Amino acid sequence: MTTIRQVSKLAGVSVATVSRALQKPDMVSESTRKKVITAAEEVGYQPNMMAVKFRNKKSFAILVLVPDVSNPFFSKIISGIQTQAKKKGYNVILGNTANDLATEQELANMVFTNQADGIIQLAARNPLIDNIRHATVPIVNICDCVTDGSMPVIRLDNNGAAKAIISHFADLGHNRIAAIMGPDGSPITEQRLSGYLDGLKEQKIDIIESLMERGDYSMESGAIAAGKLLAHEVRPTAIFCFNDEMAIGAIHEIRNQGLRVPDDISVAGFDNLNFSRFMDPPLTTIRQPNAHFGQHAVEMLFEMISQQGQSVESLTLPYELIVRKSTTKAKP
Amino acid sequence: MTTIRQVSKLAGVSVATVSRALQKPDMVSESTRKKVITAAEEVGYQPNMMAVKFRNKKSFAILVLVPDVSNPFFSKIISGIQTQAKKKGYNVILGNTANDLATEQELANMVFTNQADGIIQLAARNPLIDNIRHATVPIVNICDCVTDGSMPVIRLDNNGAAKAIISHFADLGHNRIAAIMGPDGSPITEQRLSGYLDGLKEQKIDIIESLMERGDYSMESGAIAAGKLLAHEVRPTAIFCFNDEMAIGAIHEIRNQGLRVPDDISVAGFDNLNFSRFMDPPLTTIRQPNAHFGQHAVEMLFEMISQQGQSVESLTLPYELIVRKSTTKAKP
DNA sequence: CTGAAAGCGCTTACAG
DNA sequence: CTGAAAGCGCTTACAG
Known part of the structure; x- marks a missing residue:
């Protein structure tokens, strides 16, 4: 040295x-x-950067709290964060939380021990809310939005996107439109759900409670939920899954039962994973600008880091409906 | 503070x-x-951890160099690394390299500025080899193996796994077995290729040059390569894709051309992505113990960090052939 | 434009 | 078992 x-x-x-x-x-x-x-x-x-950081009381690092790094939706966002942070000379410290609050808090504590200058939170809660000093910590939220106003948020218009899906189904003549939702209590789920319900109302389609099943955003849960929907006396003609992975699971299960997608049942997802255009049939879904989420989050975080105290505006990014072959006209 | x-x-x-x-x-x-x-x-x-690290000349951080965080194969490994590192009180700094050597070197330089105590490299080269001090840096390699012996490696028996695929195809009566390989110069590709060739020899199946196409491990490239294979006068009856993503692309293209998988052509992949068991048809593939890769890498790295100078043994982890519905008997 | 000095917050030989 | 002191490698007011 x-x-x-x-x-x-x-x-x-x-x-x-x-x-x-x-x-x-x-x-x-x-x-x-x-x-x-x-x-x-x-x-x-x-x-010796250790000395520089120590002396300057800046870590030049941001902490990313993510429930599951290996989730393709998250990993795309992380990729965007990484790219943007690097441009600014910042390191990205990866915090895999497995959705465990204690882990989140422990990791978030890094801002208090000078190991990180700010936090990007990809889950729907503020891990610092219990800390007296939380108001001073630069933190922004993406994806599953923190709704308590305790930090700026970068979100998608989930309600609008869900309505766009319903509108697409309605245009195709569907009137028994099921939903495979996310878990209770997830803001992102609530938003998509309200969009689903708003959409049905707008289209003057009856809301049928029994056509709404919960999943947990995994493929497995999508398959299970689809199984329940198919067990009904009168089956749905279309299913709106709140993410692509559940749609993949649902299609798998529908096929297992000898039915066809989209001929018997149309299925739409949400997220537009890489994979979704290569599956059979290619999936109708909502494109989210994942990498942009990450980039904007970094920008916002830097704004907070530099002009501390100042509040930063939340941001809503646009969605795009992508129609592929997993949805088709309802049978007359 | x-x-x-x-x-x-x-x-x-x-x-x-x-x-x-x-x-x-x-x-x-x-x-x-x-x-x-x-x-x-x-x-x-x-x-103040900044002070502690500075004083102790330890960063308590490891740098992970990964070509693409959002690649599901890598992100699972990263997840394993993260888990294990956290147990030891270490942070994981994420270094997305986009396979760019300059970026890798720049990031790897963090070990010389005391920002990281060691490196886990997921790509197939030693970013430090040009540095005079490289011999002193704890670094281990996973996945696409560095073959120059400059660092310990955690690898899969790629050759054996590829042979297992060929043997499986042979058992099903296939004798026109194509390969969709990775790019030239990738060690992992070379190893799977040699396994493919060894396998064909063992099974006394003719090696046909024109049945070997290159891809770049993306779905897109798998689709393109499959297109070329299908253009032959005599089509292959089975295709061994060197990863699942190319298999997904290949199946997509095969279907596009009005053929069926596995009835007309059997397809196997490599990696066992989450998704592979939910696709249609579920994919025959090789399971890699991704999370274990990550965990072992951290273990090995810590060994190197503590007993510096001492060389650490490379490690080969077991594969498992997973037979699903994308492969079936050759038509007589 | 330049240097001597103080100090960031710790840890650890050294002495007692 | 405990304290006073030195020092890790920088940066920056202060003085010139």
Whole structure:
């Protein structure tokens, strides 16, 4: 490890001057700057970032709290976060929480021990809310939105997107439109659910309680929920799944029971995973701008970090309905 | 920010004693320990980790270099790394490289600026090889193996797994077995390729050059490669894709051309993505113990970090052939 | 424009 | 068992 001291000796200047020449070049004369830079290169100087961070009381790191890194929806967002953070010279510390509150709080505590300058939270709660100092912590939320107003949020118009799906089904002549929802209490689920209900009302389609099943956003749960829907005396003619993974599970189960998609039952998802356009049939779904979520989150977080105290506006990003072959006209 | 000094005042002892009471409890007397702990709790003391890391010259962080975080195969491994690292009190810094060497080197440089204590590399090269000090850096490799012996590797028996696929096809009576390979120069591709060739020899099946196409492990490339294979006068009866994503793309294309899987063509993949058992047809593939890859990598890395200099053994983890419905008997 | 000095918050030999 | 002191490698007011 070469230090600033060695550079200073070789260049024949003080350590203060080395620091200035390297970090604030216009505070030193042209000639010393050159001397210093030459010396630094000669000894292969690289600042000890641990010392820099300690001294500056900045970690140059952001913590990302994510329920499950290996969830493809999240991992795309993380990819966007990473890209944007790197541009700003920040590191991304990965915090896999498995949706465990204690884990979230423990990880979030890193902002209080100077290990992170801010937090991007991908789950629907504020892990800091119990902490006295929480108001001072830069934190933003994406995806499953924190609805208590305790932090700025980057969200999709989930309600509008769900209505767009229902409207699409209605255009195709469907009037028994089932829903495979997410778990109770998830804001994202609530929003899509209200969009589903609003959509049905707008289209003057009866709301049938028994056509609404809960899943947990996994493929397995989609298959199970679809199984329940198919057991009804009168089956749905279309199913709106609150994410692509449940749609994949649902289609799997529908097929298992000898029915066809879309001929017997139309199925739509939500998220537009990479995979969704390659499956059979390709899935009608809602595209979310995942990478943009990540990028905007980083931008917002930096705004909060720099102009601390100032509140930052929440942001709603646009969705896009993508019609593929998993949905078709209702049989007359 | 409360510091050790405030605790020391409140407890009426020196800062040295506070440090000892908190970090090396058995170096102080029972009574002082209690005093200190009480005082620490009272002021809500949490050590400034920036200072601790700086002082100890340890970052308590490992850097994970990954070509693409949002690749489901990688993200599962990362999940395993994260879990294991957290157990040891280490943070995971995420380094998305997009397979760009300059980015890898820049990120890898973090070990020289004390921002990371070691590296887990998921791509097939040593980003430090040009650095004079590279021999001193704890680094391990997973997945697409670094074959130059410059670091320990955690690998799958790719050759054996590929042979198992061929053997499975042969058992089903196939004798025109195509391959959709990965890109030239990827060690993992080479290993699966040699397994494919070895397998064909063992089964006394002719090797047909024109039945071997390259992809880049993406679904798109799988579809394109399948298109080329289908254009042959005599089509293959089975296709071994070097990963699940290319298999997904291939099946998509086969269907597009009005053929059936597995009735007309059997398809096998490699990786066993979550999704593979829910697709239609469910995919015959090789299960890799992804999370274990991550866990073992962390273990190995810690071994290297602690007993520096000592070389650590590479490790080969077992594969498992998973037979599903995408493969069936060859038509007579 | 430049240098000497203080200090960020810890830990640890050293002495008692 | 405990304390005073040094020091990790930087940056920055302060003085010149």
